[in-house]
Amino acid sequence: MTLSHDTEAPASEVVLEAVGLTKHFPVRRNLRSLMSRTSSAVHAVDDVHLALRRGRVVALVGESGSGKSTVARLLAQLYPRTDGDIKLHGASTTVKGGRAFRQYATRVQMVFQDPFASLNPVHTIRYHLTRALRIHQHAGSDTAELERALHELLDRVALTPPERYLDKFPHELSGGQRQRVAIARALAANPEALLADEPVSMLDVSIRLGVLNLLRDLKERFNLAILYITHDIASARYFADETMVMYAGRMVEAGDSETVTQSPAHPYTRLLIDSAPDPDRIENMASDSTDRGNGEPPSLIHPPAGCRFHPRCPMAMPRCTTDLPTPIEIGDKPGHWAACWLYDEATVAAQPPGSAAATGAGGETAPQPATAAPSTGEAR
């Protein structure tokens, strides 16, 4: 039972692709602003590009509230998008409901973030799974076949023996068990793409490992394309082929998982990776446990101009406050890019990194970047 760094899956067909995906949630105003005419919106997701390929896992990490779940829901077509396009096998698709939506659902399935909320408290596990099977015509023609299909599903997510769980209500299951039921439901559709939104967040590490193993196995056996959203960057490193980082509704970095986690390019990614607890460097903790990650996440209603990370960025340059950074190829590994002006040589030459950095709260000094080309946070 291992998550081994397995051989690179052959670069394969794109199943689901997001092109310039954007979602703004209009916000209802309060009494005071009722009177003003401004209509505002939460810029939850802005201009996101992403491709899910057969047999590959894309991890999506980022701060909470950065729009990860929104991306997943947009991909599942549960929200109408504000802008951009979703392509299923290269064909632009927009489905709102009805038959088209159901057709889409058979191919793209989603596992919701919160297994406490995504299972209907009044229905048994049997009901949930039976419905999923029925809808996608995998229920077979008689009860025996249905029973077999149900057992097979639960077996797949390692809820064995199935009889022990089939007739339970969600509240009788532990968080981990629910998460597995949710996964099983998604699998019942036999989808091509699976959007898994923090599918293992509530589990202790050992169970978490089991579920990820399961997904990996399914991916390999059924050539599933998986979007794996998580806060656990380490698991992204182990589980995902590719990792993308979001900050305040925007993609800030993407690349091969190992590269992104071992040599993060974007200052936010670096902050993220540095913040991740690591028992192997306890010794160093005391010294730098205080000077990271200060500042609040930005308001998504009035996002900062330019790079959305600039108010918190220790290496912000004047340009960062005005110009939206474009994805820039880093060059260390193919496909690794970051949306950061630090990698625009012209900019760095004109404006020293950190020249526009906010002084940290409490007078803490921002960490000095060693070089313009950021070092990879190799384990100490």
Next chain:
Amino acid sequence: MTTSEPVLEIRNLNVDYGLGPQAVHAVRDVSLTLHRGEVLGLAGESGSGKSTLAYGMTRLLAPPGAISGGSVIYHPADGEPYDVLSLSDNDLRGFRWAETAIVFQGAMNSLNPVHKISTQLNDVLQAHDPKMSAHARNARCREMLKLVGISPDRMEAYPHQLSGGMRQRVMIGMALILQPQVVIMDEPTTALDVVMQRQILGQLIELRERLGFSVIFITHDLSLLVEFSDRIAIMYGGRIVEEAPATALYKDSLHPYSEGLLGSFPALRGPRRELAGIPGSPPDLKAMPTGCSFHPRCPKAFDPCAETIPALGHPDTPDGGTRSVACWLHPVREPVG
């Protein structure tokens, strides 16, 4: 910072859900000592009774929870120790928050949505020191918010106007406002990204240094615990199966379950290593295996495991005085409690 002086001693605590034959024994015979100024991490399988333990020792469990035995001895900074479980309702109210504050699992639901932050902070002060002037109270609230890094002008905000991280910090601030001796934190950062998590914990550690309270910190995130806590206790099936200084536990865990846990988490840095999970599934609290509840899943199980419940005790190792374990593999020198 850490002294060997105990501040909270949990002895043979038993907590059930429900009564009679229907009862689920969620916490069994737990003994645990919290020392002054230390951060005690509590980890373990989900459903192993961590939250139950935390709420049980302060008598905050919602029905059908009930404490079916044991005692929780509290040592005030000055004065004689007493048993929290036998306090009258009124005394208990006085004890709560002034001596032991809790940061609950979900900050979202911990704050009353219809009251301003200031009201909710003020409430505590008013309840515990009715004589304090409104002005002084207000000043104290501002101070607390500043302490947890929230600008005091957010005092008049409603909970929904704050982000999850801010709410979390408000709760931490509220927990510290009376300068209690013990702060219990139940998975305070699960929903947050690591940046925010670190920010909050960093502040907490800093505060502990300044104020000298003790912390019980519950989480699934072992790496976080290893990093932040002084000692770690591991729970399994309602019992504490191992308890040791953080580094000692990380480097050299004695109980097979702890080992399994440590072997399961992926490391972010360093070479990719093989991850070994723990086979099997968590025990059914209603039908606990006989003997050591971990034995059906334990790769090292041997004869006595299935028969007798191993007692938690100091093992016969060089550092045995500072740690304890409940496992037949490790002969116990001296029982705990």
Next chain:
Amino acid sequence: MTSIPTSSLEQNTPEGAAMPADTTKPPKPKRQRFRFLANGKAATGIVILGIYILFAIIGPWVAPYDPGARSNDLIQPPSAAHWFGTTHLGQDVFSQVLVGCRTVVMVGFLAGVVASILSVLIGVTAGYLGGATDDGLSALSNVFLVIPALPLIIIITSVLESANDLLVALVIGFTSWAWNARVLRAQTLSLRRRDYVEASRATGEKTWRIILFEILPNLTAVIASGFVGTVIFAVLSEITLAFIGVTSNTTWNWGTILFWAQGQQALAQGAWWWFVPAGLAIAFLGTALSLVNFAIDEFVSPRLRSAGKTKVKTASGRTVRMRVGFTPVLEAPAHADARPVPSINPHGATPVHRKETAR
């Protein structure tokens, strides 16, 4: 530890250490269907309701007299021959109450069903579909909320010449759905964006199935209490209408009895037996319905079904109350090793006042 890349975690169980819970055949899922009745209130309610329904069915057959038949025993107090006494025409009040049961129960339940169906249809549809549909339906229910129900019923029953019970029931049902529809709409609004609704949509459920099987079951408690409320309202309306002589129903119901009793000033005549039973019958019916309502919440929510009683007896015979915030300690702590615990001094900046010495 060996590394076995398989999909199943369980296969990895070390041999010999089989898990007891896994190997034993799982116990048949015992859903305690009649748990509901374990609740004293609900059981009482059900029993009373059962009696009413029984009489609604058999009342006319078991009634000792024809409720309209005159006799020479004018205004007789209760006796062996006339359990509830007689009217000014010598009619048997007991028989009138028995026979009247049917229409009351029928009208009450029919109106309740009609109103519940309408309120569910309109409220849930408005809440789930939103948009223009919602606006339209909300306006409709607001209009119905604004129109005063009782006068409307009076008007409608007078338009329809031969207003029989069925009609009265329908009219009451059609005029009393709006309130519940409002409640249901609000409730649906909060449900429709719940993850499990979205999840079943994402699974590919059809809209009607989502409404019917995902949302409705979660509204059961609201619908049920709405239903109970409407039934009580309908019964009271029906009786009120009969009492003020608006409905022209020729059949007996308790309102008719009260109408006659009041028309003849039964109380002032001292003929309390004529006036009191019908009122009590109504009150008990309402009480039974409310009692059932109490338990519906618990019954329909699987989570609450397992919630325990509030008062319990411990092994040592003490009664402890289960309450939020103060978890009961079942055993009086008597620890041999407990240190002596003296009274506590207030400490530090936060004075703690305690009246009692802890044991």
Next chain:
Amino acid sequence: ACSDSPNANKQNNSGAARSFLTVGMPNGTQPENNNPFVGTSSANALGYKWMIYEPLLMWNPVKPAEPAKPWLASEVKWADDYKSVDITVRDNATWSDGEKLTAEDVAYTYNLLKSNDALNFHAISFGDITQDGNHVKMTFPSSQFVYQNKILANYVIVPKHVWEKISDPATDTNKNPVGSGPYTLKSYTAQGATLAVRDGGYWQDLPQVKELRYTSYSNNDTQSTALANGECEWSFVFIPNYKQVFVAKDPEHHKVWAPGVLGIHGLYINTTKKPFDDPTLRQAMNMVINRTDIFNQAEAGYFHPEIKSVTGLPTPAGDAYISADYKGKTFSVDVAGAKSMLTGAGYTMDGDTLKDKSGKPVTIKLSDPGPWSDYQTTLEIIKSNLAQIGIKATVEKPNQDVWDANIQKGSFEASMRWTNGGATPWDLYQTVMDGALMKPIGTAAQQGNFGRFDSPEATAALKQYANAADDAGRTAALATIEKIFVEQAPMLPVGADNVGAAYNDKYWTGWPSDSDPYAGQQPTQPYALDVVLHLKPANS
């Protein structure tokens, strides 16, 4: 609080002799309207208009055959053909504002009625109205014999100098009534009116009751409760089992007097519906109706005095009008007689069921609005009475409006209803039988003959009675009318209207009674003033 409170003098009347009388009517809340010509006014509904305004004559319906007493008119002379009248107006009456009441006021009042259909609620067709000194002469296009009291004893006289300033007398609420009566309006509230006796200037002795407190109760129940509690001393209301509900509460003082008058209640039968177009069947039905039961059980033994005479005329008011043929002929329940009469006419009894000539079972639907509980009880009794001759009756309780429409359009089978009343039996018979009022089925007959009783003879006789030049002509016409009524039974008379009241003589005595029926006793009728003028403190 303040000394000038309008209620300041109200509380201390318990000690000394009572100076006020409480009067009630079960008419519901009434907004203030003192217009005496508008039937909907509070002055009419509560009856206090008769205390403020006065008619020319005071007529006693209990003794309809007796001539009316002169009141504001000192003398009234009808022409023999009753097509004109000469009125002498009393010269000592003054209005409450001090002005003198003159013949001009009388002429003005009648001209007001003449020119204002809305106020002329007896629909009198007036001719010329002229005034000359203290005389007023009125002419009419037709004989007014049957209407004479309506014209002179039912319309009140209003002061010209006040009313000529009113722009629309039909919609004026007459907030400051100025009348010739002994009382003036003191205050008005949503609950009723308070009247105070005049300081002086009344043409007779002022009444001893210093204050009249009128209360409008919401319905019969509250009214009778108030009577029983002693809160109200005088009212006209149906009290079920009045002996126990009312009298027994204070047997010494709580009294009920219910004299019958020339207006009756009975079962109208739709004479166009088969088989009820057959007079024999109707007669048989008439024979089995147990009027005593109805009187005792439905009318509480007093409210609608039992009709005994087969002519439908109540005793004693109608006694003088019963024709020689029917003198002493009274109703009695005769089931056997009815049955034999039916079988003789071709009907058959099949067990308990009566079958008509074509062999169909005879059934009848009796209907009346639900809230009229005395009628409902009556119908229940009739239902069981008819069952005795095999007629299966069902009682229906249509809504009042529906019932009303049904009655007028003739879509009913049988129904209890009242007739008009008046100084002679003409009004009541006209309501039942006048062909002039008949409308085809489906068209609303508003004025009467709801049963579509088609008898040219009756129509002619009614017309003859109204226009007869002398008593002999009238007597002959009436005999014909009564004969048709008895033999054809177009309506089965059951009870009479009563003009009595429930009253309390604890504080005030001098009420009319069987031994001294000087007036009717309803507080809302013209003679109410006569009653009040007769009242004396009980302890004097």
Next chain:
Amino acid sequence: MKYLLQRIAFYVFTAWAAITLNFFIPRMVPGDPVQSLITKFQGQMSTQAINSLYVLFGLDNDKGIWGQYLDYWKQLFHGDLGLSFTFFPTPVSEVISGSIAWTLALVGITTVISFFLGTGLGVLAGWRRGSWTDGLLPVTTFLSSVPYFWLGLIAIYLLTGPGSFFPSSGGFTPGLVPAWDQYFIPSAIKHSLLPAATILISSVSGWILSMRNMMVTVASEDYITVAHAKGLSDRRVALSYAARNALLPNVSGFALSLGFIVGGTLLVEIVFSYPGLGFQLFLALGAKDYPLMQGIFLVITISVLVANLLADIAYLLLDPRTRKEG
């Protein structure tokens, strides 16, 4: 702004629809005001009066129902509610203003008391679940299921009578004139005791029940446990935390019940002969007094709508979360 306009448009539409319905529904009833008046006076009014009444009410000139509808709106825009038929020629506005104060005073105050009492008891019952307050529920349920006219009549029978403290009917002692003085006010209060008690008894349990249920739900929320953990006094937790949050649904119910004050008390007013508006409406229905009916319906419609608006606003004020969402 748009939201506000939308709300206003919504209310205007509802008002229009309700008023239109209120206009047409009464006119669907067979019969007409004149006939109703005659039957109301059963023999006391002769059938000859028919013509004069038609003339009086202005019903003699036939206008189509649409013409009448337009006229009605014209009148409404001039603030004129027309003349009542039953009390012809009293203007409807006068009839209404004469009785509305009584209704508002009796039912309004009682509704408010009932709400506060019921909510208070509900808080107690929900908070002290498992104590004696549990016994409260069956009793109040029983009382709330009793038809209140029945309760009122029993009360009249048992408690009033010669020499009793309680008067059996009316709003004040006959002969008094409404005024703020030491005679009228005590009399008015005395007269309102029984009807108020009747309304109170039969309506209070609704509030108790809904409040109790909400309390039970809210009591299991995390922030209640937190409040306990904070060591707050039981009172403080019960009131400021549990009750404060549980109150929300009750408040909107309360606002709506204020709207129903006018229409909902017909029977109390009938039974106690109380000079209120509900009873007027009942009379108007019986008499087919269209103008009066419409007038009262208008009052009801407007009060319900205003109450709705108040409920919206109250919610906005009481629940900060809704402030965000509108």
